[in-house]
Amino acid sequence: MISCRLIQITRNRQGQPIRTERRIAGDALRIGRGAECAIHLPDHSVKLRHAVIRDTDAGTYYIEGDGTPVCVNGSFHEAAELVAGTRISIGPYELVAETAAGGAELVVSIELVRPHPQEENLLARAPVSLAATGLSKRQPAFWLGLLIALAFLLLPLVQTNSPSVRQALAALPLTPLQTWNPGPLLPGHQSFAAQCDKCHRQAFRAVPDAACTDCHRATSPHATPAAAADLRCAGCHRDHKGKDGMVRSDVPLCVSCHGDIKRRSVDSALADVHGFDADHPEFSVTFKSRPGDAGVRRVALSDKTALVEESGLKFSHKAHSGKVRRPSEPQKFQVMACADCHQPDSGGLRFKPVTMKEHCFDCHREEFDFNPPVDEHRLAHGSERAVVDMLEHYYLKKALREDTGRGGRVPVQQALVDAAARAGNTAAALTGDIGCGLCHETEPAGSGAGIPWKIRPLAITERWLPQARFAHDKHRAAKCTQCHELNRSRDSADVAIPDLQKCRECHGGEQGGNHKVASPCAACHAFHDAPRAQLTGK
Amino acid sequence: MPHRRTLLEYRDRRYLKAASLLIAAAVLAYALHRPPVAPYGGTWLGYALGTLAALLALWQTWLGVRRRRDGSGSVQGWVSAHVYLGAALVVLATLHSGFQLGWNVHSLAYVLMLALLATGGYGVFAYLRIPRLMTDNLGEDSFEDLLLKIADLDERARTHALHLPDAVSAVVMKAIQQTAVGGGIARLLSGRHPDCPTHEAVRRLHDQDDTLDAAQADHHRELYSILLRKESLLIRARQDLAYRARLGFWLYLHAPLAVATLAALAAHVFAALYYL
Numbered sequence: 001m002i003s004c005r006l007i008q009i010t011r012n013r014q015g016q017p018i019r020t021e022r023r024i025a026g027d028a029l030r031i032g033r034g035a036e037c038a039i040h041l042p043d044h045s046v047k048l049r050h051a052v053i054r055d056t057d058a059g060t061y062y063i064e065g066d067g068t069p070v071c072v073n074g075s076f077h078e079a080a081e082l083v084a085g086t087r088i089s090i091g092p093y094e095l096v097a098e099t100a101a102g103g104a105e106l107v108v109s110i111e112l113v114r115p116h117p118q119e120e121n122l123l124a125r126a127p128v129s130l131a132a133t134g135l136s137k138r139q140p141a142f143w144l145g146l147l148i149a150l151a152f153l154l155l156p157l158v159q160t161n162s163p164s165v166r167q168a169l170a171a172l173p174l175t176p177l178q179t180w181n182p183g184p185l186l187p188g189h190q191s192f193a194a195q196c197d198k199c200h201r202q203a204f205r206a207v208p209d210a211a212c213t214d215c216h217r218a219t220s221p222h223a224t225p226a227a228a229a230d231l232r233c234a235g236c237h238r239d240h241k242g243k244d245g246m247v248r249s250d251v252p253l254c255v256s257c258h259g260d261i262k263r264r265s266v267d268s269a270l271a272d273v274h275g276f277d278a279d280h281p282e283f284s285v286t287f288k289s290r291p292g293d294a295g296v297r298r299v300a301l302s303d304k305t306a307l308v309e310e311s312g313l314k315f316s317h318k319a320h321s322g323k324v325r326r327p328s329e330p331q332k333f334q335v336m337a338c339a340d341c342h343q344p345d346s347g348g349l350r351f352k353p354v355t356m357k358e359h360c361f362d363c364h365r366e367e368f369d370f371n372p373p374v375d376e377h378r379l380a381h382g383s384e385r386a387v388v389d390m391l392e393h394y395y396l397k398k399a400l401r402e403d404t405g406r407g408g409r410v411p412v413q414q415a416l417v418d419a420a421a422r423a424g425n426t427a428a429a430l431t432g433d434i435g436c437g438l439c440h441e442t443e444p445a446g447s448g449a450g451i452p453w454k455i456r457p458l459a460i461t462e463r464w465l466p467q468a469r470f471a472h473d474k475h476r477a478a479k480c481t482q483c484h485e486l487n488r489s490r491d492s493a494d495v496a497i498p499d500l501q502k503c504r505e506c507h508g509g510e511q512g513g514n515h516k517v518a519s520p521c522a523a524c525h526a527f528h529d530a531p532r533a534q535l536t537g538k
Numbered sequence: 539m540p541h542r543r544t545l546l547e548y549r550d551r552r553y554l555k556a557a558s559l560l561i562a563a564a565v566l567a568y569a570l571h572r573p574p575v576a577p578y579g580g581t582w583l584g585y586a587l588g589t590l591a592a593l594l595a596l597w598q599t600w601l602g603v604r605r606r607r608d609g610s611g612s613v614q615g616w617v618s619a620h621v622y623l624g625a626a627l628v629v630l631a632t633l634h635s636g637f638q639l640g641w642n643v644h645s646l647a648y649v650l651m652l653a654l655l656a657t658g659g660y661g662v663f664a665y666l667r668i669p670r671l672m673t674d675n676l677g678e679d680s681f682e683d684l685l686l687k688i689a690d691l692d693e694r695a696r697t698h699a700l701h702l703p704d705a706v707s708a709v710v711m712k713a714i715q716q717t718a719v720g721g722g723i724a725r726l727l728s729g730r731h732p733d734c735p736t737h738e739a740v741r742r743l744h745d746q747d748d749t750l751d752a753a754q755a756d757h758h759r760e761l762y763s764i765l766l767r768k769e770s771l772l773i774r775a776r777q778d779l780a781y782r783a784r785l786g787f788w789l790y791l792h793a794p795l796a797v798a799t800l801a802a803l804a805a806h807v808f809a810a811l812y813y814l
Contacts, residue, residue: 123719253574
């Protein structure tokens, strides 16, 4: 049976101990946090049953851990004897065995020497706001802004102004300066894509025309310098738009000047236009000039009296279309089509020139034969002189073979004189509707010539509308006669160029509409065609 | 219940009307515009839309900064203008671009602006939705009330745990000492703490321990009920923090994106003018 004086030590504000005593007794004194323990230490770092104090037969006391060692005088022991001054640490408490005042009685003092610090507030254990986690708005904003300004503003600027930096960066797949490029260049310009200053010659200044004309030297201007003073190449030609962006072909561009052409060019002879389907003037054909003609002869298709071609040829389209008789074999018929004479050229825009040798001679060979034939001589085609030479040659040969009737041959000297006279007579008769005159218009020759007439120089118009780009191959779905009304034409003076009305049957304005082909100005007109050069008809 | 006016309905939707007008005018001009080649920033309409959009962007920034500095009643008006005109800005900038995008600083500015709009859009959504959820979650309590109740329950749990076996006591003490309401960014935003010591303690105390004596069993029962109450309070407190975090989180993206957009915009304008 243990009898124990238990002294509870607390301290006042000055730190002086206040001792309160009570007596406990039992066979063994249990120490622990459990309520049933004689020495009750209500703290969670104390085990429910931490240790037990027992006595021995010899009258001494010892402490024994309940399953775990106990800290006695600073070291852990399964059990230890309690003598005066033995210090036992249990959790925050310190138990000290004191000298018994009355002999065998056990005296133990208990003091809370390591009180738990005030438990930290629930809020202090972890951040309760995003700001408290260290997340910042300013820092990422600053660095992101700085990074973008460096990479996309400063670096490109340094790159464009420093050749050495440009060279150093050239190998990169994407250089800083390229991030300024708003879009792909025209394929032809991509060879110098890295050199922005090839075109952008001055900072903060628009691309000058010289940047274009340095390479594009042959491009003709559209209008006189005075009329186009305020226009820039780049006004219409915008690069960095891929392969389609370069060429402006919109009607408003044309109408901005041609809608009121006098405002831009007071002495312009052109009519105002606002669109093909609106007020486009009637086409004017441009006849081919002859040497010595004064100026260009342009005639509106509506001016029927002036619309006369003076080609110098006599030709009937009616006689050369459909079922026709071959002049050389009148009993035979042949069906003739446009394409027999008019063969497209390699560009597909127009046709190869019609030539006598290729297109006429096959049927009209008889016109060139002599009757009776001598050594397959044939009338020459080329010049009046060649015709007369050939005739003299023919008559000379003929005379030299003829019998004089007096059993001898004509003397050569005589034959030469006769041949020249007969050739002159025959040649003089080849005008009108026979010989050369069958196809060619003739006019009186000067007095000194060998024959009294000469062939009128030819002026066959091949580009009727030189300001328009008409591609015949794009219109191949249509029959020729759908546009060219030539079936009834007997005269080569007839002009069979389709007029505005004919084109409008299929072609609408810029947007088309009404089942018509969309036809902006640029569908027919080229911007940089130098008009003056073309209007000469050469 | 009277209808609570939101920032979107500010002053009879004055800024909605202004923004709609702006958008309609821009769309109409774009539709009627006949650009020479294709619509892009360099036509006269492109420059006009771009200038307008840039000015609007600067004004938007100023509104954003002002909103941060001023916490008074007129904030709602500014936010309303910021939201509606911000939406209009995106339409203007899109039309300004002529729908042409590429790998360049010009498109970078555009994409950053879209990201800015997306975060701002979430902000509006959060402002409209979350306060109601917060009220539903807290009920009549305030966040501080919840914390006080939790502290009180902790104190009571501590007393009851003294009587229970060491293992139980350790779990409960851990729940008392180590349970946190807040946490890292992910925990703050989700409100979920997968390794919460209190959840663990609740799980541990769920099953009745047959080895306990009658008094201990009483403590055990009482402790379990305390922990359950604490757990439900914790869930609400954490949910409250999650709502607060979600109310503010977008701004951590929005503000840096705004600065980034302005920087890209400056580079875009400079590049466009430098190589005119």
